[in-house]
Amino acid sequence: MNIGAVAKASGVSAKMIRHYEQIGLIGHSPRTEAGYRQYQERDLHTLKFIRSARDLGFSLEQIRQLLSLWYDGERSSAEVKQLAESHLSDLDERIQALITMRDALVRLSESCCGDDRPDCPILEGLAGHVPASSSPPQLSKQKAQGV
Amino acid sequence: MNIGAVAKASGVSAKMIRHYEQIGLIGHSPRTEAGYRQYQERDLHTLKFIRSARDLGFSLEQIRQLLSLWYDGERSSAEVKQLAESHLSDLDERIQALITMRDALVRLSESCCGDDRPDCPILEGLAGHVPASSSPPQLSKQKAQGV
DNA sequence: GTTGACCTTCCCATGATGGCAAGGTCTAGC
DNA sequence: GCTAGACCTTGCCATCATGGGAAGGTCAAC
Numbered sequence: 237m238n239i240g241a242v243a244k245a246s247g248v249s250a251k252m253i254r255h256y257e258q259i260g261l262i263g264h265s266p267r268t269e270a271g272y273r274q275y276q277e278r279d280l281h282t283l284k285f286i287r288s289a290r291d292l293g294f295s296l297e298q299i300r301q302l303l304s305l306w307y308d309g310e311r312s313s314a315e316v317k318q319l320a321e322s323h324l325s326d327l328d329e330r331i332q333a334l335i336t337m338r339d340a341l342v343r344l345s346e347s348c349c350g351d352d353r354p355d356c357p358i359l360e361g362l363a364g365h366v367p368a369s370s371s372p373p374q375l376s377k378q379k380a381q382g383v
Numbered sequence: 384m385n386i387g388a389v390a391k392a393s394g395v396s397a398k399m400i401r402h403y404e405q406i407g408l409i410g411h412s413p414r415t416e417a418g419y420r421q422y423q424e425r426d427l428h429t430l431k432f433i434r435s436a437r438d439l440g441f442s443l444e445q446i447r448q449l450l451s452l453w454y455d456g457e458r459s460s461a462e463v464k465q466l467a468e469s470h471l472s473d474l475d476e477r478i479q480a481l482i483t484m485r486d487a488l489v490r491l492s493e494s495c496c497g498d499d500r501p502d503c504p505i506l507e508g509l510a511g512h513v514p515a516s517s518s519p520p521q522l523s524k525q526k527a528q529g530v
Numbered sequence: 531g532t533t534g535a536c537c538t539t540c541c542c543a544t545g546a547t548g549g550c551a552a553g554g555t556c557t558a559g560c
Numbered sequence: 561g562c563t564a565g566a567c568c569t570t571g572c573c574a575t576c577a578t579g580g581g582a583a584g585g586t587c588a589a590c
Contacts, residue, residue, distance in 0.1 A: 240567065250568090251548070270555055272568055281510070288509045292491075293484040296546075306506050316505045317497035320488060327485045331478060337440040338474045341467060344439075350464035358463045359453050362435045363428065387536065398579065417586055419537055443577075
């Protein structure tokens with residue numbers, strides 16, 4: 237298989253496959269005389285693995301570890317699970333951060349009537365004059381960080 | 384005020400203040416004879432605005448627009464609100480994407496007992512052999528609230 | 531006058547990905 | 561055999577917001 241074929245079959249772009257090779261995430265593939273990279277079923281399998289891990293949000297560094305665990309018949313599933321859990325809490329943090337943003341923005345946005353007049357609680361909020369929230373702030377996820 | 388002082392007071396690093404100046408997000412500040420940037424209260428106000436908008440996840444491009452609306456006495460609050468709503472749906476998309484990842488990862492992780500044996504449904508899942516999920520996968524939405 | 535905190539500009543790095551350019555290779559159709 | 565077009569190669573640049581560091585100038589306090 238040429239790179240285009242594995243790319244299509246794996247869902248990883250040719251560009252990225254070359255990149256993964258360059259950073260050592262995957263090995264150097266053999267080349268034809270003309271210099272074309274040649275891939276086997278096994279490589280396709282690896283690329284699909286990488287693709288799945290990317291879809292779950294694992295970083296390339298984490299994928300490097302996942303691959304080495306995958307290849308290692310002596311691994312303990314605990315190691316894998318630990319990696320997954322660690323990524324999981326990272327995801328949770330990011331989700332929380334975004335939700336905090338969203339909640340704050342929703343509150344600002346709701347307080348703005350959005351008509352043709354210039355008065356705008358959103359801008360005022362950004363400028364530091366926080367609008368009185370209509371509902372009590374029991375979400376506790378307000379602007380915790382502030383300045 | 385020197386740059387260090389506004390940086391501290393605004394929560395925007397000196398590095399970033401110079402950067403914002405360079406990309407034209409804020410104007411060029413006057414300089415002392417020695418070349419030190421000099422800032423006024425007004426600049427501090429602007430930087431705090433930027434910092435708040437960054438805390439809400441607005442991109443620098445969006446902040447550029449927000450600033451110009453802020454400065455524009457003739458703006459309609461509708462324009463501001465539209466910008467906010469647009470960012471809001473972007474946030475929602477990103478949150479959903481992360482939650483989708485998290486749900487999938489949770490499902491994989493739960494199916495792995497995490498002991499010292501090598502058998503690992505997480506790796507198998509990544510390799511394409513999706514484990515049978517114990518409960519039907521309709522949980523994606525409900526968790527949007529309670530993360 | 532020295533020291534240390536602060537400032538300046540400039541370059542590089544991040545992470546994962548895409549784009550483009552200049553050029554080589556392969557293959558199908560003529 | 562020749563040519564068009566699809567495919568491959570490498571290499572550089574861009575994204576986005578931010579930080580690090582180097583080399584050097586300035587300022588204030590002691």
